[in-house]
Amino acid sequence: MSGPDNSKPSSSVKLVLLGEAAVGKSSLVLRFVNNDFQENKEPTIGAAFLTQKCNLPSRTIKFEIWDTAGQERFASLAPMYYRNAQSALVVYDLTKPTSLTKAKHWVAELQRQASPGIVIALVGNKLDLGAITDDNGNSLRAISTEDAKSYAEDEGLLFFETSAKTGEGVKDVFEAIAGEIPESALKSRGAAGAGMGGGRREAEGVLGGAVDLAREGFGAKEGCAC
Amino acid sequence: MSPVSEPLVTTDNKRASFSAKLENNIVETGSTPAVKSPLSQRRISTSSLDEVSLIDELPPSKEGPSNAPEPTTASIITRFSRSSTASSQTTSTNSGGAPKPSTAAPVSRKPPVVPTPVQEKPAPMRRSPFSWLSRAATPKEPPQPKEAPKSRRATNSSIVSNASTSTTLNSELLLARIEANKESISKADAHEKEELLKGTDSLRESFRKIREREGSPQSPTSTTQSETTEEVVPAAGSGTNTDDQIDWDLWQAVVEDPYKIASTMPTELNQAIQAGIPQTIRGTVWQSMAQSKSIELEGMYREVLALGPQATAVDARPLFGSYWPPMTAAPSSPGSSRLGSPKASSPKSDTSSSRTTFLIGEWAKKTMAQLEKVIKKDLGDRTSFGKYKVDQKALLNVCKAYALFDPEIGYTQGMTFVATPLLMNMPEEEAFCLFVKLMCKYNLRSMFQERMKGLELRLYQFDRLLEDVEPRLSVHLKRQGIESSLYAAQWFLTLFTYKFPLQLVLRVFDLLFSEGVEGAVLKFGIVLMTKNSEALLGKDFESLGPFLKEKLFDVYLDGAPSATLLKEAGFFGNGGEKEVYRANLMVQDACSVKITREMLLKYEVEWTEAERTKRLNELELENLRHSNAQLSAKVKKLEDELELVNKEHIDLLNGMVVKNMENSHLSDENAELAREVEELKKVVESQPMEVEAKFKAELDRLMARQLEVHQENQSLEEQMLEMEKELVETKMRLAQVSNEHDVLKNKWSEVKKTITAD
Numbered sequence A: 001m002s003g004p005d006n007s008k009p010s011s012s013v014k015l016v017l018l019g020e021a022a023v024g025k026s027s028l029v030l031r032f033v034n035n036d037f038q039e040n041k042e043p044t045i046g047a048a049f050l051t052q053k054c055n056l057p058s059r060t061i062k063f064e065i066w067d068t069a070g071q072e073r074f075a076s077l078a079p080m081y082y083r084n085a086q087s088a089l090v091v092y093d094l095t096k097p098t099s100l101t102k103a104k105h106w107v108a109e110l111q112r113q114a115s116p117g118i119v120i121a122l123v124g125n126k127l128d129l130g131a132i133t134d135d136n137g138n139s140l141r142a143i144s145t146e147d148a149k150s151y152a153e154d155e156g157l158l159f160f161e162t163s164a165k166t167g168e169g170v171k172d173v174f175e176a177i178a179g180e181i182p183e184s185a186l187k188s189r190g191a192a193g194a195g196m197g198g199g200r201r202e203a204e205g206v207l208g209g210a211v212d213l214a215r216e217g218f219g220a221k222e223g224c225a226c
Numbered sequence B: 001m002s003p004v005s006e007p008l009v010t011t012d013n014k015r016a017s018f019s020a021k022l023e024n025n026i027v028e029t030g031s032t033p034a035v036k037s038p039l040s041q042r043r044i045s046t047s048s049l050d051e052v053s054l055i056d057e058l059p060p061s062k063e064g065p066s067n068a069p070e071p072t073t074a075s076i077i078t079r080f081s082r083s084s085t086a087s088s089q090t091t092s093t094n095s096g097g098a099p100k101p102s103t104a105a106p107v108s109r110k111p112p113v114v115p116t117p118v119q120e121k122p123a124p125m126r127r128s129p130f131s132w133l134s135r136a137a138t139p140k141e142p143p144q145p146k147e148a149p150k151s152r153r154a155t156n157s158s159i160v161s162n163a164s165t166s167t168t169l170n171s172e173l174l175l176a177r178i179e180a181n182k183e184s185i186s187k188a189d190a191h192e193k194e195e196l197l198k199g200t201d202s203l204r205e206s207f208r209k210i211r212e213r214e215g216s217p218q219s220p221t222s223t224t225q226s227e228t229t230e231e232v233v234p235a236a237g238s239g240t241n242t243d244d245q246i247d248w249d250l251w252q253a254v255v256e257d258p259y260k261i262a263s264t265m266p267t268e269l270n271q272a273i274q275a276g277i278p279q280t281i282r283g284t285v286w287q288s289m290a291q292s293k294s295i296e297l298e299g300m301y302r303e304v305l306a307l308g309p310q311a312t313a314v315d316a317r318p319l320f321g322s323y324w325p326p327m328t329a330a331p332s333s334p335g336s337s338r339l340g341s342p343k344a345s346s347p348k349s350d351t352s353s354s355r356t357t358f359l360i361g362e363w364a365k366k367t368m369a370q371l372e373k374v375i376k377k378d379l380g381d382r383t384s385f386g387k388y389k390v391d392q393k394a395l396l397n398v399c400k401a402y403a404l405f406d407p408e409i410g411y412t413q414g415m416t417f418v419a420t421p422l423l424m425n426m427p428e429e430e431a432f433c434l435f436v437k438l439m440c441k442y443n444l445r446s447m448f449q450e451r452m453k454g455l456e457l458r459l460y461q462f463d464r465l466l467e468d469v470e471p472r473l474s475v476h477l478k479r480q481g482i483e484s485s486l487y488a489a490q491w492f493l494t495l496f497t498y499k500f501p502l503q504l505v506l507r508v509f510d511l512l513f514s515e516g517v518e519g520a521v522l523k524f525g526i527v528l529m530t531k532n533s534e535a536l537l538g539k540d541f542e543s544l545g546p547f548l549k550e551k552l553f554d555v556y557l558d559g560a561p562s563a564t565l566l567k568e569a570g571f572f573g574n575g576g577e578k579e580v581y582r583a584n585l586m587v588q589d590a591c592s593v594k595i596t597r598e599m600l601l602k603y604e605v606e607w608t609e610a611e612r613t614k615r616l617n618e619l620e621l622e623n624l625r626h627s628n629a630q631l632s633a634k635v636k637k638l639e640d641e642l643e644l645v646n647k648e649h650i651d652l653l654n655g656m657v658v659k660n661m662e663n664s665h666l667s668d669e670n671a672e673l674a675r676e677v678e679e680l681k682k683v684v685e686s687q688p689m690e691v692e693a694k695f696k697a698e699l700d701r702l703m704a705r706q707l708e709v710h711q712e713n714q715s716l717e718e719q720m721l722e723m724e725k726e727l728v729e730t731k732m733r734l735a736q737v738s739n740e741h742d743v744l745k746n747k748w749s750e751v752k753k754t755i756t757a758d
Ligand SMILES: Nc1nc2c(ncn2[C@@H]2O[C@H](COP(=O)(O)OP(=O)(O)OP(=O)(O)O)[C@@H](O)[C@H]2O)c(=O)[nH]1
Pocket: A019, A020, A021, A022, A023, A024, A025, A026, A027, A028, A038, A039, A040, A041, A042, A043, A044, A045, A068, A069, A070, A071, A125, A126, A127, A128, A129, A162, A163, A164, A165, A166
């Protein structure tokens, strides 16, 4: 993150993290905000919130990050947290198949209930473990990149694989989201929520465009990731 | 009720500045007789606070019909003036000696000792028992104004007022809780009562032992912890009274009969709690106040833990005997208001239905081994105060046993945090019993229950209280988009154990066991907000987050801790916390936050109503969605049909174009043909003459030729005749010649013969 550039327009974007317990949501946030990692991160109770800036060439986005608790019991609180969110990270643990199932539930719920035009990124975390093999030589990875990616494409989601531990891919996720937020959905603090309803149609239109961009992005990512 | 007729709608800034003033100078009792009830102003709006302006930028808000029905306001005012009366009365009573009625009766053995005023009281509210606190002023309705000069006190000011006046006021929650406890005991069967007595006896016994050891002047430096506590317990700011002046008699009386003390000496008890329960007896006193100790349940706990790794809640169930099923005490069961529904408060009333539904669900199927796996993930460094070395095995056991005991809740993250302070103060069996009490009787359970409705309710109550006490802050936070669900959810779910310093957490627990979870957490929550309001008002979203999460308690940091406190901290090792907090001050402040059961109830009713509306709206939305979907389907179908028709139409058009083209082609052809025919006709017409002329000419030619041929013929015939004549002539000559020839021949032959003959 380079130094703040006052000439660029800056706006806040509410981002909510959802996903099964212990997939690494809080760790991703910690990596993004403090560039830090804790081996034993305490479970999130209720929610946590933090902010972090993201500098794009054309503008500065200030993320208001709402990190939620992943345990099933807390799921009923989620609507309180994703209300009015303009973007969401739905995180799964790529060594744990059930976590992708859960992630799909979240995606469906967001598409049904969250603000229209919300930008959703599907994130497979613990990429560092994916590179490790067990005693029998099997990779710890349980969800292939292709499977997750094709699901993400079907649903029009951004898709990334990350490691909060090594930091790989973490910044990319947030930057990609920042880039996808339609101009129309940007609000300035104080007029909170006012613009959300009105810009609906527009936002959908822009999102439609965003999806295509996202898909083009996949190819490009592959190129440099390997 | 004259204050009520005051217009409900006032400008917001008036209200804001009003309470801002209250914040700073506390209005003493009776000093502002003419204050119009701030409550009526406060009621302006709950739902649309974000539209409320702090400065004069908006016209007076105009909502109201839904929010401020007159009767509500009226009753609040009544209530407030009543309780302020109560406070002054009780204060005087207490200073004059113990209140007279009903106090001597030992509680646990008798059916509820209902203080006399209750009977006198016309009000039908079933909650009335603790209004005995305000004996003289009890009747809520008409009689009240006569008895007490109403609105003598600026009610808003009493929400946060100085400790001395509030102590008595705030015994209300304590008494209410004890009352509720007592009530549930009176409903218990003989067996349960006996168990309770045994538990109490055992607590008394251990208290006595501690007292002997600790209280003897010969051993002032005893380092032995309570015999029940094996682990090293941190100091936890147990208060200034640790060494010198533990009021052993008072605490002993609490352990002997907490209800009696609470009802006869609420002020003293409250003050003692504000000073902190001495660390050595903390665990014992907590259990006494919660009346949790049950030797039987402790045995069950051990038996359950002894079940094999494959055991599930179904196997554990019979072992828990009559303690099963775990019930949430009525009040907080979502949607059921305590008001006027006495049935709901009976812990056994819905037993039958829940018994059947209890053992289904994901947690009921989990085996002991599976539970262990899940819980272990949250142990060690992932617990709060991990550094204080609470026996992790015991922590695992308590959580595991609880999950087996209560499969509807199972294990929820957050439980380890709550159980930790308990385990720091008592052995695991007792901690389990107390944990069960906390969950079931203190209603923690309702917050962990499916959909967490209990938590939503608490958060709603918190929001409303914050609006009341700190309207400016409340608006500021809303503007910044910070909701209590973000920062306060974990206060309720973990009772402040998640991120806050242990020395203060233990003090929170002191109050919580005496007053109940909602009261204590709300009071601490509100007081933390109040104390930090200036700092919070100056912050935006970005810095509010971390501040609310971790810095709220810093206002109580003791910059220059007294020697005693430091000594104490060193003495207990202070569990690794370097900072020393002014814990007493914090508890005092919390106790001075005025939260009455009635306020809580009122907000609960509001919340229930809001929930109902929300559900209705959701239902309607669902219906609309449904019909929308249907209509969309219909539209889709029609569109499909239209498309089909369009396609047909286009096909037809296409066909027509083709036909048209064919047509024009044909007509062209036709014209061509007609022209040809015309030409042919001309040809045909002109032909016969030509033919005739040709024919004639030919004929003529032929006739001439014939003539010619004829003449030729004739001439040829003539020639022929001539030639025939010639031929004849020739033939005749030939004959002549032949004759001559013959003559000659004969002559020749004769000559020859003559010659030959010669
Ligand atoms: N190897 C590896 N471990 C990770 C990674 N991200 C998180 N972890 C670990 O996974 C555990 C859970 O991480 P959290 O960040 O607490 O997970 P969470 O999704 O926030 O969990 P809840 O708050 O309970 O919903 C922690 O022990 C982390 O150290 C990663 O990228 N690689």
